[in-house]
Amino acid sequence: MAKIVLQASVFFLFLYLTSCNQTQESNQKTVAQDSTLTEGTFGYDLGFLKKHKSVLVLTAPDNADSRAIVVADYQGRVMTTTSGGDNGNSYGWINYELIKSGANKKHINAYGGEDRFWFSPEGGQFSVYFKRDQKFDFENWQTPAAIDSEPFDIVSADSASVKFRKNTVQENHSGTRFDLTIERTVSMLGTDRIKDLLKVSSLGATKVTAYESVNDIINNGADWKRETGGIGIWILGMFKPSDKTVIVAPFTTPHAGKPLLTSDYFGVIPADRLVTGENAVFLKADGKARSKIGLAPQSATGFAGSYDSGKGILTIVQYDLDTAGDYMKSTWEIHKDPYQGDALNAYNDGPLADGTQMGPFYELESSSRVFPLKKGEKLSHTHRTFHFEGDTEMMDQIARKVLGVSLGQISEVF
Template identity: 60%
Template sequence: MKKHLSILVLFAAVTVITACQKKNQSEQNSVEQKLTEGTFGYDLAFLNQYKKTIVLHSPDNSGAQAILVADYQGRVMTSTADGGQGNSYGWINYGLIKSGEHQPHMNAFGGEERFWLSPEGGQFSIYFKKGKSFDFENWQTPAIIDTVSFAVSESDSSSATFEARAMIENHSGNTFVIEIKRKITMLDQPSILSGLDIAALGNCKSVAYESVNAVKNVDAEWKPETGMLGIWLLGMFRPTEKTVIIAPFSKKLSDKPLITDDYFGKIPSDRIKVADSTVFLKADGKFRSKIGIAPRSARNVAGSYDSEKGILTIIQYSLLPEEKYLKSSWEIHKDPYNGDALNAYNDGKLEDGTQMGPFYELESNSSTRALKTGESLVHRQRTYHFEGDPASLNDISQKVLGVNIEQIGEIFE
């Protein structure tokens, strides 16, 4: 009799647990259905189903928030200037995350700022094993920046710090043992104003955060002749028909702008424009194209403007124009330390008709140097988003990027 009662109790418990799980899943689905896709609340509800998230809030107690995921190397998945119902700025690969599967070569989970390492190609590449040719079949993103979770060492309401350790071998057979530390901190309005050297935001809502990224050498001294590493930050954002990337360049250190615009072949003239000291690239997620600006020509800012939604995005990053920057093209390099400081990418269909996105990217690279044991590379980047009336956005764009909002909106018309 007691045995039968125990079985009945166990069965009842399992039934209750199952019912609760179904109820919770139903409630979660219901929450998602009430939220509109493209909003911050929708993305938070989605991510919470599959990963543990960290939500950071602006110290101003405004609606500015950001979502971080330690399992995705402490990346910033998305942010908003206006709470749960506000626009979500980061591109998220819902299908891949929902599948729970890992893809070959790279897992494009999305996120508006992810931590990567360089170089990608060349004799010192860490994406191609020794003896392998530089083609897609042999390209493999190192696990430490693809599938390995970072540990959360510190966190509070407005910041979080992530750490990891890795051993990586490059295409020349040289091995690196490194420690990675990455801290994300939300910025308040005074920090936004001082960081961009602007007087006021006008009629704009804003969100901004800073990432401080360090790679520490815990093994033998790095040498230029056997390869060195760099820090590479990439942000994936939501494209629209009216989104344009803005990449200002400087003529102080080089009369001729050092710009690369043929990574995937020639970009059609209706998709790229060079006017005065700015490169404009169409960011509609419909044509695969990429540009790079060398450190001697780059400025420490770049951005994008979506005239359809009235969203201005700016990245601001560490720039050391006299130092070495790693080259990442898929070939053996004559000068492997003559790479880009800034890259921008518009997604599009591959030759087989498939497409990862659509999204567009703003990317910054650190310089590199021969680290002794115990020394570190440090690369900082700030990401800002502004939403508001065109006049206020124009004031910010003119001051920071040197271009008029109307010019951006009309450049490809």
């Protein structure tokens, strides 16, 4: 009986994916014929990605204009979303040139995308980005293929969600091996769920799209030991910068009225780019100066966001947070306190010393807590992304409720 059920499940999944591909091929022809779908629209990005990869298009259960593009070959990442259908704004940053080239780059393949799965920590003795005994420098830094260039397998899918799985073995800088299964489910969120999560009674006349990624690591090998390291889940979202976009990181102040903020990852950030207010940190997201901030779990709130006052787009991210949990430290050095890292990070791209630049883009990132997993145990982390546009008054209420600041404060801080 179990065999029959499994065969039936595979058969129906095949039918669903075949239907998706046929629909996507039909949509691709429409995109190619519709000259109104210019760069910057969801339809343009959908047409572009279909030329290079098989894609899944997810739609919110109660809003046909709320859509997301997910690519299994890019580790199940959410490439972009929209709240306005094919002609609506496309919110995610996409690296068109890299995707068109088909190249497999050294160090990292930065395809873009609003929500991608990574491991933490990036640096330190427990990093899986540097081989054993290697120096912590760019030449030695390598994103593991399992989360960079290898596809994730599709386990199941429907019109609003898709589940992925990936088996991998990783070894950290100290020589500890991890036998893992990654599971990742991306699901579109309906209106009632959005209101419930944000604790708002109405969304007014805003156009909105929202989704969540539920990410798991399952330990298939030996029990983890604190002294030999662990692996955390790190979710990163890449978005389009502008001169009028500002990142907002709300905080609490458990220590002497100041947030536990790290802002010198790439040197001191000038005052005209970073402002610490009474209850939020503001960082310019113009893609013109490389800078990064991080909030420790004790100061984070489980929310962050950005506002583009030029286009009138409010973006919110919500993530699992354990204020008393251990979080991996990611700076490129041996750590005395490897479990005192950030729960939230935000990054603004900019030119490197040689003048080259990967983007421009900006990132909103969250990390999971870490604890010693026994064999068969699971670590889980949920990260949600919301985009709003259209009704400025309603968006202002949402920003005040979730981020603790008004749209006016965000627009005028720099």
